Amino acid sequence: MSLIHASAAQLLTQLESGEITSVELTKACLAQIEGADKQVGSFLRVMTDSALEQAESVDARRKKGEKLGLLAGVPVAIKDLLCTKGEVTTCASKMLENFVPPYDATVISKLKAADAVLIGKTNMDEFAMGGSTENSALGKTRNPWNLDCVPGGSSGGAAACLAASMAPLSIGTDTGGSIRQPASFCGVVGMKPTYGLVSRYGLIAFASSLDQIGPMARTAEDTALLLEAIAGYDPHDSTSANVRIPAYSQSVKQPLKGLRLGIVKEHFGEGLDSEVDAAVQEAIKVYKSLGATVTDISLPHSKYGIAVYYIIAPSEASSNLARFDGAHYGHRCDEAKMLEQLAKERAELEAKGDEEELKKLDTSLVRMYRQSRAEGFGPEVKRRIMLGTYTLSAGYYDAYYLKALKVRRLISNDYETAFKNVDLLIGPTAPTPSFAAGTKTDDPLAMYLGDLFTVTANLAGVGGISIPCGFSKSGMPIGVQLQGPPLAEERLLQAAHMYQTATDWHERRPELS
Amino acid sequence: MSLSQNDVKKVSLLARLLLTEEELTTMTGQMSDIVGYVEQLGELDTTDVEPMAHAVEQFNVFAADEVAPSLPRDEALANAPKRDDECFRVPAVLGE
Numbered sequence: 001m002s003l004i005h006a007s008a009a010q011l012l013t014q015l016e017s018g019e020i021t022s023v024e025l026t027k028a029c030l031a032q033i034e035g036a037d038k039q040v041g042s043f044l045r046v047m048t049d050s051a052l053e054q055a056e057s058v059d060a061r062r063k064k065g066e067k068l069g070l071l072a073g074v075p076v077a078i079k080d081l082l083c084t085k086g087e088v089t090t091c092a093s094k095m096l097e098n099f100v101p102p103y104d105a106t107v108i109s110k111l112k113a114a115d116a117v118l119i120g121k122t123n124m125d126e127f128a129m130g131g132s133t134e135n136s137a138l139g140k141t142r143n144p145w146n147l148d149c150v151p152g153g154s155s156g157g158a159a160a161c162l163a164a165s166m167a168p169l170s171i172g173t174d175t176g177g178s179i180r181q182p183a184s185f186c187g188v189v190g191m192k193p194t195y196g197l198v199s200r201y202g203l204i205a206f207a208s209s210l211d212q213i214g215p216m217a218r219t220a221e222d223t224a225l226l227l228e229a230i231a232g233y234d235p236h237d238s239t240s241a242n243v244r245i246p247a248y249s250q251s252v253k254q255p256l257k258g259l260r261l262g263i264v265k266e267h268f269g270e271g272l273d274s275e276v277d278a279a280v281q282e283a284i285k286v287y288k289s290l291g292a293t294v295t296d297i298s299l300p301h302s303k304y305g306i307a308v309y310y311i312i313a314p315s316e317a318s319s320n321l322a323r324f325d326g327a328h329y330g331h332r333c334d335e336a337k338m339l340e341q342l343a344k345e346r347a348e349l350e351a352k353g354d355e356e357e358l359k360k361l362d363t364s365l366v367r368m369y370r371q372s373r374a375e376g377f378g379p380e381v382k383r384r385i386m387l388g389t390y391t392l393s394a395g396y397y398d399a400y401y402l403k404a405l406k407v408r409r410l411i412s413n414d415y416e417t418a419f420k421n422v423d424l425l426i427g428p429t430a431p432t433p434s435f436a437a438g439t440k441t442d443d444p445l446a447m448y449l450g451d452l453f454t455v456t457a458n459l460a461g462v463g464g465i466s467i468p469c470g471f472s473k474s475g476m477p478i479g480v481q482l483q484g485p486p487l488a489e490e491r492l493l494q495a496a497h498m499y500q501t502a503t504d505w506h507e508r509r510p511e512l513s
Numbered sequence: 514m515s516l517s518q519n520d521v522k523k524v525s526l527l528a529r530l531l532l533t534e535e536e537l538t539t540m541t542g543q544m545s546d547i548v549g550y551v552e553q554l555g556e557l558d559t560t561d562v563e564p565m566a567h568a569v570e571q572f573n574v575f576a577a578d579e580v581a582p583s584l585p586r587d588e589a590l591a592n593a594p595k596r597d598d599e600c601f602r603v604p605a606v607l608g609e
Contacts, residue, residue, distance in 0.1 A: 102588040195568040209567045238574035239567070307551040318528060325529070327603050329592035335604060364604040370531035382530055386521070386540060387547060389528040403554050405564035410557070412565055445546050461568020486568075 003028040004165040005509060008074050008222040009249075011168060015062070015073045022055035022062075022073030026117050029075045033120070033166045036512045041141045042151075042161035044080050044090060046120040051075065054117045061115075069115035070229045070249070076111055077167040079158045080121035081128060082213070083202040084108050091204050092136035093126045095330045095376030105202020106234045107171060107213050114229040119167050122157030126378045127321065128175055128206045130154050131450045133182075134441055135380040142437070143186060144510040145476055149434040152182030158216050159186035163477075163510060169226050170216040175207050176309050177430070177454025179214045180466035184429035184479025187468045187508065189223045189496065190216045192454075194486045195461035196241035198227075199234030207316035208239075210309075210458040218506055220467065220496035224248035227489060243487060252493045259495060261287055262297030262422030267453050273432040279470030279478040280428045286502050287426070287495075297422060299414040304407050305456040306448055311391050311404035312459070318388030321381070326372025333371040342367050383444060412460040419485040424495055428453055429466040429479035457483050467496045468505040477505075515545045 003011070003025050014020045033046055058073040078084065081091045083101035085108075090096045104112070111118060125135040133141045133156025141156045143149040144164040151160040155172030159182035162170050172179040174192035183190025191214045198213045205211060215226035228248040234240045263284065268277065284294060326332035342364060349358045362370060377385070391400035418425060430450055440447045457464040462483055469480040480499075484492045500506050521541045525532045532540060586599065595602035 099592055102584055102591065235576075238571065239569045241569065301557075304554060304557070307554050310547060311551055311554075322529070326594060327601055330594070332594035335595075339604070363606065365606045366529070367531070368604050369529045370526075373529055374531040377530070379536075382532070382536070383540065383543060385528050385530060386524055387544060390516075390520075390524045390544065390548070393524065393527060400548075400551065402564055403559060404551075405566055406559035406562040407554055407557060409562050409565035410559070412568070444543055445550055448547075459568075 004032045006168070007219050008071070008168040008217065008225055009219070011074055012072070022058045022117060023052065025073065026051050026055040026075055026119065029119055029167055032164070036164045037166060039142065039147055039512060040144050040160050040164050041139050042122050042157040042164065042166060043077070043120045044092065044123050044138055044157070045088060047087065047118055051117050051119045058115050058117070069113055070225065071111065071114040071116035071169070074116055074169060075119040075167045076116045076226070077119055077122050077158060077161045077170040078108070079124055079155055079172050081124065081173060081204045082108055082171065083204065084118070084121070087121065089121070089204070090138060091127045092124045092138050093376065093378070093381070094137045095324050097138070097331070099329055101202070103202065106199035106236060107230045108202065110230050110232070116229070122161055122170065124157055125154035126381050127204070127317070128154040128173055128178055129317070129380045129384055131181060131447050132437070132440065133157065134437060135378055137378050143434050144512060145187065146434070146474070148436055149476065150185065150437050152185035152434060154178040155182045155190070155216065159183050159188055159190065162186065162188040162216060162218055164512060165509060168217065169222060171213060171230070172216045173203060173211060173213050174458065175210045175313060176458050177451040179216060180454050180464055180479070180481060181430045181450065183216060183466040185434040185477065187477030187505070188216060188218050189220055189465065189467050189506065190214065191223050191227065191465040191492070192457060192463060193227060193231065193489055194241070194463040196239050197231050197487065197489065199232070199237040199240050201234055201236035205320040207313040208320060209316060210313060212458070220493055220500050221249070221252050223465070223496070224252035224493045227493070241487070246490050248490060248493055251490050252497045254494055255498055256491065256494050257291065259287070259292040259424070260422045261292050261294045262418055262425045263294060264299050264302065264425050264427045265296050266299055266302045267427035271431050271449070271452070272428060275472045276428050276430070276432060276478050280480050283469040283480040283499065284426060286499060290498055290502060295422060297418045297425060299411070299418060299456065301407060301410040301414050302456050305411060305459060306452055308404045308407045308411065308459055309451065309455040310387070310448055311400050312408065314384040314388035315392050315401050316388070318385045318392060321385055324373060324376060325369045326376070331372055331376035333368065333375055335368065338367055338371050339364060380444070408459045411456050415460045415462055415485070423484070423491060424488070425483040427481055429481040430454070433472045433476035433478055453481060462486055463489050463492055465492045465496050467499060469503070470505060516541055516548060
């Protein structure tokens with residue numbers, strides 16, 4: 001198998017035996033990026049020089065017989081919302097186009113400690129808001145299986161670079177399905193770990209109670225390897241779980257005996273594409289053939305997940321994104337022009353004698369904030385800030401935000417009840433396969449409904465994984481989702497690996513000209 | 514519930530966003546659609562349900578009370594759109 005198609009586990013074996021060097025591997029990935037990324041657009045920036053330096057350093061240390069980290073010499077792509085010291089980190093926004101963080105996110109520090117080669121920063125929906133990567137202000141990413149289709153979102157670049165064999169491992173983030181849905185659309189594996197398992201320190205926050213960083217790869221085994229490298233307690237993150245991290249890369253191959261799967265009946269109704277339905281039903285049969293038992297389970301409040309999510313996530317976003325004010329970092333409007341415009345508005349109102357409107361006129365500082373933010377943020381980000389500001393405002397807080405928090409509890413209770421009877425839940429990752437670019441951009445609600453099967457895991461804080469389970473007639477990948485109780489990542493990975501030993505969907509690659 | 518353009522204009526000030534007339538019109542329609550959709554939560558009786566703000570319910574997580582080096586001033590100011598040697602620069606706020 002060529003270097004770019006091999007799994008990270010295979011590559012590590014070859015690196016350790018001296019069959020290949022990290023420099024050779026990194027160069028192969030860089031060459032694939034050079035060739036294929038003009039079409040796919042996965043990367044916002046390729047860190048060629050620093051990646052080669054890291055690879056050379058790992059090779060030299062390996063030669064000396066030094067003890068190396070878990071990912072020694074293996075390239076990893078990073079979603080561009082993890083602060084990386086000295087590297088531009090943009091969140092795919094004009095707001096942060098020139099932002100250079102003065103520190104590393106904990107996940108970046110952990111990857112460096114694991115001796116991974118950081119190969120580049122991947123494209124995403126601006127501030128991780130979206131389901132198609134069409135909200136990036138800095139470039140388009142296309143689905144490697146069909147360049148007219150979207151890669152999913154918001155970790156669209158992170159998923160597409162794996163499918164197009166540009167890197168064996170990739171880091172994404174998932175606030176409502178942003179790892180699992182693009183993994184499903186691009187035919188790769190993506191895991192949203194239990195909330196708190198991976199530190200969020202240095203992640204540019206969107207909705208803090210839902211955001212979670214997670215591993216993406218082409219196999220469950222590689223996903224386990226990457227999760228092991230990035231998980232763990234971090235005193236810099238007060239929501240970080242202080243638990244022992246299992247050796248996922250070792251346990252992933254242990255088959256699960258007597259696995260009890262629950263089929264969420266609410267996930268198989270109206271709105272589910274028939275081809276997705278058929279592919280997931282086939283996946284369930286595979287599990288049965290491997291000895292799993294299957295029972296019907298109900299998550300009765302799951303149908304409210306989108307409504308709850310689109311109150312909570314924008315509310316948290318409106319607060320988190322208040323820090324982008326054009327004063328401390330990020331985009332600032334042209335001040336001279338702004339002041340000139342403001343003076344003009346004042347003069348017009350004075351000439352009209354409109355005292356009431358004059359009182360409402362922005363001060364220059366407020367206008368600087370408003371205009372900088374208007375120029376720096378794209379339409380989806382503005383929409384969510386507006387929604388969150390509205391639902392948190394006086395008079396509406398109880399009706400929207402507090403109500404959503406209560407329904408969130410009911411959703412979480414549903415999971416707790418379900419996991420008393422089964423080990424994992426199984427169902428579709430997304431209601432449809434990838435769709436043509438541009439088809440949902442004017443209808444935000446239609447786009448939001450694509451998160452129907454994924455958001456509830458974020459609301460409850462449980463873990464979920466998407467694995468490739470088939471293709472539509474038009475050749476687009478389909479994903480099956482497994483969800484587990486809190487901190488059951490070992491079980492999720494083992495179940496995913498079990499499926500991949502019996503199927504070959506994950507071995508298929510798109511043909512790029 | 515349907516939002517008026519005036520409601521959306523008020524929210525845009527609270528949100529510190531300056532919207533064009535066209536954006537206000539589009540935003541009013543889209544926000545009304547979304548707010549209308551989320552109102553389905555009204556179907557549920559949640560009288561005795563405890564709100565859940567976070568999946569990890571931790572309270573009073575304190576950092577150790579230890580002196581640690583802070584970010585050097587130059588690094589803290591490095592990304593500022595406007596600065597002098599010591600401070601962030603913003604438009605004048607006094608005397609307006």
